[in-house]
Amino acid sequence: MNESRTVGSSRLSGTLLSALGWIVALGMFFPVLWMVLTAFKQERDAFTSPPKFAFTPTLDQFDAVLSGGLSSALLNSLWVTLASTALVILLGLPAAYALAIRPIEKWQDVLFFFLSTRMLPVVGAIVPIYVIARDISMLDNVWTLVVLYTAINLPIAVWMLRSFMSEVPTEVLEASRVDGASLWQEATKVLFPMIAPGIAATALICVIFAWNEFFLAVTLTAVRAQTVPVYLVGFITSEGAFWARLSAAATLAAIPVLLVGWIAQRYLVRGITLGAIK
């Protein structure tokens, strides 16, 4: 990450490539920027040809969406995301311990079993999940999503936590054992503090996936437990007149994860490749 790559031999081609880097980045980022800009417009400024770059900013659209149902959807999303992430870490830490610190004999098989569960498509499981949730009256209930999001994120968390734990030198753990620490003390006083940044990064990755999940949310919730992406479905039909309002809602939906992702940037690759690349 530190050394510069000697691709272009001349200064000019170097400058051109840097400029190209900026252009591509701005192009990719533009829809996000445009979303934020449009969120601060009045509807008449949002729906123009040519598009308006200069306008008087307003918070009206944020007011409108927040008083129109988005706030309860945001609360549901927040609750589902935090609860499932907490559960993931709670289940994932001991599992990662059993796969990294005192590994069981078939630790690699178990690890790859966890990974394989992440790869199977949700659509293959949705029918019984829906029928069972209906039979036990758990449709339109945030806890149903909490349980399912925990299951979706658990393999990622086990892989990530495991990879952080395996980086803790064996000597350090041995030293604490020699000092007479119990298993529990060794884990909570030595191991977990040492991998605290890793635990935080894992949690942030889980937050990203839980917050953005759409398929399960749209099939299993309706009004009471609807999360933010389900709330957005309402904008499909009202297309046309409400671009600024849509942008305001989308901005509020996107910003939390954008910030979380930027904070966890360094660990993002470990999260998306399930620990295959560090």
Next chain:
Amino acid sequence: MATSAPAAPAALGRRRQPTSLTKERRRRRGPLLPALIFTIIVTQLPFVVTLVYSFFSWNLLRPGSREFAFLENYGEVLGDSTTRKALLVTVMLTAGAVLASVLLGLACALLVDRKFLGRGVVRTLLIAPFLVMPAAAALLWKTTMLHPVFGMINWVLGPFGVGEVDWASEFPLLTIIAVETWHWAPFMMLILLGGLQSQDRSVLEAARVDGATSVQSFRYLTLPHLRQFLELGVVLGSIYIVQTFDSIFMITQGGPGTSTTNLPFELYQRAFRAFDVGEAAALGVIVVVLTIIVATYALRVISRLFTDPVVAARVLDVSAFDRKKAEPARAEEVAA
């Protein structure tokens, strides 16, 4: 490991006093069980139930309609031209979006791998599309970006002679592929950037000294090194993009007609618009079988990248327990 090889794992295995092998195994397995049992119940059981449902003729809208139908649903689903079309759409969408996002991601990774003013900011901006809620992004693409009259894309392309094209209805599949590519290119970039940064710079330097052009060293050094990372990107990308749902739901609802109805959306319609449990389950089984083919390959790619000698050395040494049984006196010595 600080201590001598044969004694160390055994020392890790028992705390103070020697424990039996069975006890030690149980103690090691204990912390794993909650996560493992939870995962099996929540993620594996539903697949089994899906398989069972797929043999029943059952519609939720007609209570009491459940009856054993064996392979009838499969015949129904596979004989239906909509399903075959959905399979084709799934393959085209996945192939198109994976290929395009790998190429765009590779270009981004190469651009960001150089040192230049604001590289950190550029990297940060580039990963944004992957983070923005896909459902929200899809709606924005449909409206503010791709609207025929007021959309940003047609305004930008206007000077190049592109008129008021209604992208989502004239080129529906291309639109979905483009939106998915925008979303997944940063994902590919991150993987390939990881690959580029793990390359030994001194080799590139040596090639440059020997007079290789940058194109040559990319072709003969960097690209072979990137191979396994490209593979990883392609297999993981395929697994995720096969499941594309958000953008189709938000932008085209599978239409016009069935031109963007992929397998997940087809299943959604059968399950949640027609409430046909049996047929949806049969379709689900088909999707799972197709995914398993890709996933098996993906797991192989990942296991090739995966080594962890440190953890391997921490594994319970069963032979130490055997030795202990054979020579109890000596084992006591080692423990002390």
